[in-house]
Amino acid sequence: MLAVETEQASLAGALGRRGITRRQLVKFCSLMLTTLALPDKYLAATVAAVSKAKKQVLVWMQFQDCAGCSESMLRSSHPEIADIVLDLFSWEYHELIMAGSGAAANAVLDRVVTQEKGNYIAVVEGGIPTADGGVYCTIGGRSALDIAKTVCGNAAATIAVGACAADGGFMRAHPNPTGAVGLEEAVPGIRLINMNGCAHNPVNTAAVLVHYLTFRDLPAVDQHNRPLFAYGRVIHDQCERRAHYDAGRFVTEWGDEGHRKGYCLYKMGCKGPAATFNCPTAQWNDHTSWPIRAGHGCIACASPRFWDHMSPFYDRLPSVPGFGVEVTAGELGLGLVGAVVAGVTVHGLITMIRPAPPYPETKV
Numbered sequence: 001m002l003a004v005e006t007e008q009a010s011l012a013g014a015l016g017r018r019g020i021t022r023r024q025l026v027k028f029c030s031l032m033l034t035t036l037a038l039p040d041k042y043l044a045a046t047v048a049a050v051s052k053a054k055k056q057v058l059v060w061m062q063f064q065d066c067a068g069c070s071e072s073m074l075r076s077s078h079p080e081i082a083d084i085v086l087d088l089f090s091w092e093y094h095e096l097i098m099a100g101s102g103a104a105a106n107a108v109l110d111r112v113v114t115q116e117k118g119n120y121i122a123v124v125e126g127g128i129p130t131a132d133g134g135v136y137c138t139i140g141g142r143s144a145l146d147i148a149k150t151v152c153g154n155a156a157a158t159i160a161v162g163a164c165a166a167d168g169g170f171m172r173a174h175p176n177p178t179g180a181v182g183l184e185e186a187v188p189g190i191r192l193i194n195m196n197g198c199a200h201n202p203v204n205t206a207a208v209l210v211h212y213l214t215f216r217d218l219p220a221v222d223q224h225n226r227p228l229f230a231y232g233r234v235i236h237d238q239c240e241r242r243a244h245y246d247a248g249r250f251v252t253e254w255g256d257e258g259h260r261k262g263y264c265l266y267k268m269g270c271k272g273p274a275a276t277f278n279c280p281t282a283q284w285n286d287h288t289s290w291p292i293r294a295g296h297g298c299i300a301c302a303s304p305r306f307w308d309h310m311s312p313f314y315d316r317l318p319s320v321p322g323f324g325v326e327v328t329a330g331e332l333g334l335g336l337v338g339a340v341v342a343g344v345t346v347h348g349l350i351t352m353i354r355p356a357p358p359y360p361e362t363k364v
């Protein structure tokens, strides 16, 4: 009887009932390792850990948000991320998809905090207003700030998905009438990882969840509490249009010949030289494209406070207020990239607040 219960509670059992084969699970784990920039030698351990994992309780809270991060997660299908991630955890609370509502839904959240204290994963989507006692976002009569303190304060770990949860997002953009902030400022001192981006990339968030299940720890992070595997490299250095930049071939007008030929978008305001993210490799929509491939410059949506610090989005980098680089467009080139990389690297080395956990040696 116990064996049956364990099978039903494990991911392997749940996936089997959904018709997801072991081959598909191995493919998923392989994608997660690639995303995490971990070598293949961890594949066997990852598949074993994920297969045998007892489903852990997860609660997903939405505060000042547009539900875009939920949609991004639930509509992902490369290869079956939504299915597998939904089955990896016991999703006890998620306003967008749960059947219950009102007092019954609130009771579920209260029960998780009480009965699963210290053992559940909390995911937060959306900013948290702090002005006027937090009245600008309330759920069931409680402020988002109060709920976040209780739920995240008692979780094993919290994942802030999207720019809004990470740093307040567009609600925090000037003049920020609701006093919105990100989770890190609203509830300091919790075990937290930030998945910046508008929206977060579900491949990266799934990789963090798989990393947690496999190694029982969160991955190494940078000075902004973002995982290094996803936010450690400058977009400009990974960009498929980089050769055009180096050759001085730029789009100068939307729809011009350079635009049709896929030239560099720097002169149209691309912030790729000043942004770090794995957008060029993780990509979107089942790994089919990303903004620069689609013909639009990067707006640095995974950078802290990008709504204020990286806008106007169509201004060239040296003239973006707050960027603070005293160079002309012509001088930008390698000098700026070097400065960004050096800044990220040095700052990261000095202020990195959580190193990678010790990975166990395993055989494939």
Ligand code: SF4
Pocket (backbone or CB within 6 Å): 235, 236, 237, 239, 240, 241, 242, 243, 245, 263, 264, 265, 266, 270, 271, 272, 273, 292, 297, 298
């Ligand atoms: S400026 Fe933008 S489009 Fe041009 S190479 Fe850099 S990241 Fe790519």
